[in-house]
Amino acid sequence: MAVKTIKTPAVIIGGGVAGLAAAIDLSRRGLSSLVVERGPRLGGRVADFCCKATDSCVRCGACRLADLVRRVAARPEIAIYTSAKPVAAEADGDGWRLTLEPQRNNGPAPVVELAGGPLPRRSQVQAGAVILAVGATPFDPSAKSRFGYRRVPGVVSALELEGALEHSLAELAGGRDPRRVAFIQCVGSRDESLGHLYCSRVCCGFALRMARVIQARRPGTEITFFHMDVQTYGRAWAGELAEMREQMNFVRAMPGEVTAGPGGPQVVYAAGGRSQTAEFDLVVLSQGMRPPVGAAALSQLFACTRTSDGFLGSDAEPVASGAAGVFIAGSARGPMSIVESIEHGAVAAAAAAGHLQPLVREAAHA
Amino acid sequence: MLLNDCDPGFKHQVAAEPGGQGIKACFACAACTARCPVAGHVEGYDPRRLIRLVLLGRREEVLASPLIWLCSTCYSCQEVCPQQVSFTEVLTAIKNIAARAGYGPPATEAVIDQLAAHGRLLEVGEFENQRRTDLGLPEVAEAPAHFQKVLGVEPAGGKS
Numbered sequence: 001m002a003v004k005t006i007k008t009p010a011v012i013i014g015g016g017v018a019g020l021a022a023a024i025d026l027s028r029r030g031l032s033s034l035v036v037e038r039g040p041r042l043g044g045r046v047a048d049f050c051c052k053a054t055d056s057c058v059r060c061g062a063c064r065l066a067d068l069v070r071r072v073a074a075r076p077e078i079a080i081y082t083s084a085k086p087v088a089a090e091a092d093g094d095g096w097r098l099t100l101e102p103q104r105n106n107g108p109a110p111v112v113e114l115a116g117g118p119l120p121r122r123s124q125v126q127a128g129a130v131i132l133a134v135g136a137t138p139f140d141p142s143a144k145s146r147f148g149y150r151r152v153p154g155v156v157s158a159l160e161l162e163g164a165l166e167h168s169l170a171e172l173a174g175g176r177d178p179r180r181v182a183f184i185q186c187v188g189s190r191d192e193s194l195g196h197l198y199c200s201r202v203c204c205g206f207a208l209r210m211a212r213v214i215q216a217r218r219p220g221t222e223i224t225f226f227h228m229d230v231q232t233y234g235r236a237w238a239g240e241l242a243e244m245r246e247q248m249n250f251v252r253a254m255p256g257e258v259t260a261g262p263g264g265p266q267v268v269y270a271a272g273g274r275s276q277t278a279e280f281d282l283v284v285l286s287q288g289m290r291p292p293v294g295a296a297a298l299s300q301l302f303a304c305t306r307t308s309d310g311f312l313g314s315d316a317e318p319v320a321s322g323a324a325g326v327f328i329a330g331s332a333r334g335p336m337s338i339v340e341s342i343e344h345g346a347v348a349a350a351a352a353a354g355h356l357q358p359l360v361r362e363a364a365h366a
Numbered sequence: 367m368l369l370n371d372c373d374p375g376f377k378h379q380v381a382a383e384p385g386g387q388g389i390k391a392c393f394a395c396a397a398c399t400a401r402c403p404v405a406g407h408v409e410g411y412d413p414r415r416l417i418r419l420v421l422l423g424r425r426e427e428v429l430a431s432p433l434i435w436l437c438s439t440c441y442s443c444q445e446v447c448p449q450q451v452s453f454t455e456v457l458t459a460i461k462n463i464a465a466r467a468g469y470g471p472p473a474t475e476a477v478i479d480q481l482a483a484h485g486r487l488l489e490v491g492e493f494e495n496q497r498r499t500d501l502g503l504p505e506v507a508e509a510p511a512h513f514q515k516v517l518g519v520e521p522a523g524g525k526s
């Protein structure tokens with residue numbers, strides 16, 4: 001059977017916000033691209049996030065995805081294959097030749113139908129530039145076993161809370177109405193013992209916004225926020241934080257452990273230099289980000305480097321990969337928020353366009 | 367307390383002492399204090415605070431503190447520390463510095479004097495050897511020289 005070859009200036013691996021932003025930026029520069037997404041739908045992690053507004057917008061960034069998808073749909077230069085991933089890649093002149101393999105997805109049906117659709121068969125792609133926008137992987141909190149994840153009922157991850165926020169929290173709390181909710185920050189981040197020295201940048205804001213939503217819907221819910229320091233990047237949080245400190249209990253201590261108690265999970269922590277124990281209905285572990293699970297395979301496939309934290313790319317440059325014609329976009333490069341990932345996608349696209357320029361000019365003269 | 371009264375070199379001294387290497391990585395997260403059994407019972411014993419005092423250079427306050435001798439060496443703090451500070455070991459480093467600077471607790475100093483003078487925690491004299499002979503055990507002689515060398519003290523028994 002003849003293998004189909006698709007020719008495109010740029011191929012973008014990963015259809016999250018960073019990949020989509022890169023595709024839009026390329027198209028604004030007059031360059032077509034092919035977005036290859038492993039899952040059944042576009043949007044990456046953000047597709048699972050709900051709006052966190054209470055009485056006003058809290059700039060969580062979740063709505064930016066709908067905007068990106070609308071713009072992608074309006075641009076015919078952007079082709080999309082879902083349920084596909086690269087299985088082979090080789091440098092080919094100034095560009096790259098990739099083999100794409102269809103992926104079986106048993107997950108939910110695509111939320112947004114777009115031109116393109118699932119990759120029908122194994123295909124070849126010839127591209128002048130490759131942008132890797134495969135995202136980061138959330139840290140699995142069970143690796144910090146002392147916090148009781150999957151061991152103590154009523155201990156959940158921040159992503160699980162996000163998934164339940166629009167539905168029922170009682171289910172998460174094992175049937176109890178959660179009136180006492182604790183957040184434990186930096187689970188899997190800023191942790192030398194795991195080799196994760198970095199701050200994941202988004203989890204403080206993520207937790208505090210969810211805490212606000214909970215308090216807005218169930219006034220009187222007691223929120224305790226166990227943290228080292230509050231890292232809310234890039235937005236005017238000062239006023240909001242002062243307000244939150246009035247409404248929530250901010251404890252500047254990382255708990256020692258979480259155990260099962262008669263009325264819910266119990267948190268052992270230090271206050272006033274003494275060890276204390278407090279009981280909650282729900283304990284939320286604010287997991288951070290890890291390098292993408294496929295980082296090792298991808299860095300081998302595309303001969304690209306990894307940052308000192310294990311993400312794709314290099315410490316020295318924002319989007320370079322160490323391989324000619326290959327660029328890194330979004331949280332695959334390191335912890336980033338939605339807005340930062342969108343901006344980073346545009347920076348990667350600009351670098352890819354710079355790499356493509358001589359090739360495009362040559363083609364025009366040929 | 368004035369900043370001028372702090373010794374900025376103290377943390378480097380602790381970090382250079384065997385066991386003290388990890389101290390500067392501390393985030394002040396207090397996971398150690400949460401899990402410390404001594405912190406649960408002794409007012410003022412707070413690993414996070416002790417580390418902070420060292421990092422701030424409050425040398426005299428740390429070395430003269432009776433608290434540094436209360437660690438039970440259970441290693442609970444070490445187990446939970448995300449930064450691999452190894453507080454149990456750090457405290458050993460601090461105690462070694464304190465002992466050299468003459469801040470050893472009186473009871474420990476007395477033990478040192480006893481070891482230096484007799485090479486044992488109990489003096490062995492004629493009475494003890496007579497009892498040993500009665501029980502069919504060989505006599506023992508005091509051999510403090512080895513301990514004097516290890517402890518770095520003068521044969522007279524006083525501290526150098």
Ligand SMILES: Cc1cc2nc3c(=O)[nH]c(=O)nc-3n(C[C@H](O)[C@H](O)[C@H](O)COP(=O)(O)OP(=O)(O)OC[C@H]3O[C@@H](n4cnc5c(N)ncnc54)[C@H](O)[C@@H]3O)c2cc1C
Pocket residue numbers: 013014015016017018019036037038039042043044045046060061084085086133134135136137138139158159202203205206287288289294329330331332336337338339341
């Ligand atoms: C717990 C948590 C909470 C967060 N909270 C917030 C928040 O409140 N606010 C905020 O701004 N940000 C938040 N973020 C960050 C946000 O999720 C990221 O900024 C954003 O998802 C990054 O987009 P991305 O495109 O780089 O990656 P992703 O969204 O991860 O998308 C990557 C895409 O690539 C696809 N892919 C992966 N590998 C392959 C492959 N080999 N082939 C083809 N496709 C592939 C994936 O299926 C996915 O669709 C949070 C992240 C986490 C983990």
Ligand code: SF4
Pocket residue numbers: 185186187189190198199200201202203204205229230231286288
């Ligand atoms: S954003 Fe907050 S919770 Fe996340 S790693 Fe940074 S400090 Fe820790």
Ligand code: SF4
Pocket residue numbers: 391392393394395396397398399413414417443446447448449450451452453
């Ligand atoms: S657990 Fe480690 S990082 Fe946290 S305060 Fe104690 S020594 Fe410092």
